[in-house]
Amino acid sequence: MATEEIKNTNSKYKEFQSLLDKDFEDRKLKENEIIKATVSEITKNFIVVDCKAKMEGMIPIEEFKNDSELEKLKIGSQIDVYLERIESFKGEIIISRDKARKMKTWKKMEKVFETQGEMTGYITGKIKGGFITEVEGLSCFMPSSQIDVRPLKKIDHLMNTPIKVMATRIDKNRGNVCVSRRAVLEKSKSAEITEALKNIKEGDIVDNAIVKATTDWGIFLEINGIDALLHVSDLSHGRVKKPSELVTIGQKLKVKITKIDEKTNRVSASVKALIEDPFDNIEKKYKIGEIYKGVVTKIMDYGCFIKIEEGIEGLVHNSELDWTNRNINPNKVLSVSQNIDFKIVNIDKETKRISLSYKATLKNPWEKVKNLVGKETKIKINNITDKAIFAEIVESKLSGMLHYKEISYQENVEELKKFKKNEILNVQVLEVKDDKIRFSKRALEKDPLDWFKDNKKKVGDIVTTRIHEVLKTGVKVALDQDKKLIFTIRRADLAKDVADARPEVFSRDNALDAKITELDLSNRRVKLSVKAAQIDEEKSLIAKFGEGATKSGATLKGIFEKAIGKKEKKEK
Numbered sequence: 001m002a003t004e005e006i007k008n009t010n011s012k013y014k015e016f017q018s019l020l021d022k023d024f025e026d027r028k029l030k031e032n033e034i035i036k037a038t039v040s041e042i043t044k045n046f047i048v049v050d051c052k053a054k055m056e057g058m059i060p061i062e063e064f065k066n067d068s069e070l071e072k073l074k075i076g077s078q079i080d081v082y083l084e085r086i087e088s089f090k091g092e093i094i095i096s097r098d099k100a101r102k103m104k105t106w107k108k109m110e111k112v113f114e115t116q117g118e119m120t121g122y123i124t125g126k127i128k129g130g131f132i133t134e135v136e137g138l139s140c141f142m143p144s145s146q147i148d149v150r151p152l153k154k155i156d157h158l159m160n161t162p163i164k165v166m167a168t169r170i171d172k173n174r175g176n177v178c179v180s181r182r183a184v185l186e187k188s189k190s191a192e193i194t195e196a197l198k199n200i201k202e203g204d205i206v207d208n209a210i211v212k213a214t215t216d217w218g219i220f221l222e223i224n225g226i227d228a229l230l231h232v233s234d235l236s237h238g239r240v241k242k243p244s245e246l247v248t249i250g251q252k253l254k255v256k257i258t259k260i261d262e263k264t265n266r267v268s269a270s271v272k273a274l275i276e277d278p279f280d281n282i283e284k285k286y287k288i289g290e291i292y293k294g295v296v297t298k299i300m301d302y303g304c305f306i307k308i309e310e311g312i313e314g315l316v317h318n319s320e321l322d323w324t325n326r327n328i329n330p331n332k333v334l335s336v337s338q339n340i341d342f343k344i345v346n347i348d349k350e351t352k353r354i355s356l357s358y359k360a361t362l363k364n365p366w367e368k369v370k371n372l373v374g375k376e377t378k379i380k381i382n383n384i385t386d387k388a389i390f391a392e393i394v395e396s397k398l399s400g401m402l403h404y405k406e407i408s409y410q411e412n413v414e415e416l417k418k419f420k421k422n423e424i425l426n427v428q429v430l431e432v433k434d435d436k437i438r439f440s441k442r443a444l445e446k447d448p449l450d451w452f453k454d455n456k457k458k459v460g461d462i463v464t465t466r467i468h469e470v471l472k473t474g475v476k477v478a479l480d481q482d483k484k485l486i487f488t489i490r491r492a493d494l495a496k497d498v499a500d501a502r503p504e505v506f507s508r509d510n511a512l513d514a515k516i517t518e519l520d521l522s523n524r525r526v527k528l529s530v531k532a533a534q535i536d537e538e539k540s541l542i543a544k545f546g547e548g549a550t551k552s553g554a555t556l557k558g559i560f561e562k563a564i565g566k567k568e569k570k571e572k
Contacts, residue, residue, distance in 0.1 A: 057095040101137030146180035234270035237311030314354035365396040400437025448484040493529035
């Protein structure tokens, strides 16, 4: 009997198992898919759901923490869950509400990304470079720059509160999503601006433009809910240092709409456009060549800006600051806020540029220096180069040059070594031309070449010299005892015969008769030749003794000896 009962029990169990398996098969549950589940129980820590599986599934309550659905959840409610495993090794079904939501969010995110739509998210934490943002169960990254249109010091009011975001980048392979709240705000703002721009146009005058912020380069305004920029150059016809010195936050300004960029929705405004341009009638107020008063407003490396009147400024270039130094540092001459006299040099109405001169109002030292040409003056050495001395006139501070050839009539560059910086010298002003001065020290001395004038010497005259120095290329000879007149006689001019034209046969202090073959005192060119003197003497002897010598058959040598012998007898 017992055996019969066991058989019946087993048969019923197998039948039940068969029916159960058939029921599960009919349900067609598949792993790694989203399925519908019914809430059967809500506990403190879990949501128990029926997935029409062998066992009920359990979802941790944390998976609903940012989901308003939790408040509406009740027994019998249906929710989407992700089926990870139908039956684990413990015989349990493994499901996830969080993963189901993420899968749905990914699909939604991809569609929204393509259409640039908006989604609701929650900022849950801060990380390097930005914030963790939960968007419908999907953890996304929001860069710090994308949280608002302007940088925010604090974001406490945005933490764990619903915010609208847009997806800016999606990488499904890595599971990365970047979102932006700023894009939503800008989109909304852009739509508002586009609508508001319909009520204004270029050329409109607005009386109630509100100052929102100031920078060194302009002012941000609010015009009927629209942001506008008032550039510093549009504040006034004159120079403005800092806009903050002219306006305050919240102040209302009267402006003219000068430009509306429909592509960027940017609006530009101007105060200057409502003010008459002082340059329109400038030629009636100011004349070129006249002297006026002004205030130094700005100093640059290249010059100083002078305020002539409100809205009108001129530039004093470095070259017009000082008579003595064309490249002087402007800070050494003028200072900001200083009241000065100036002379108008040029007015360019088209470019609105006025050239001024400060030095023109000062006494011109060059006029006095021009009267010094040919006169003696004192100079102070500022610098010594390898060719010249640069010095300033003690009285006027004007600088000029003393070339080494003007130090003495020797014209020796080595003479520069005799002088030192800051040494005072007596010189003559040779020339003043194009703001350049030439000095001469030797001009104060008697010119050794005057010897030729004093002794009435001319080209063709024979002069007696003494050898001063023997060179390889010739000899240097002195014409005077003081040896201030020293000239070089080249080897080719040392003798008529080539064999005798050798410098080494001559000695220092030997007397030489030479002929003046060139005498150009203005260019200081003097040329002497022993050879030319010998040729002249030979011609003279031939002219005197040549006829008798020809009849007797005497040689030229004999004629010279005869002539020299007669000369010696006369001397005795």
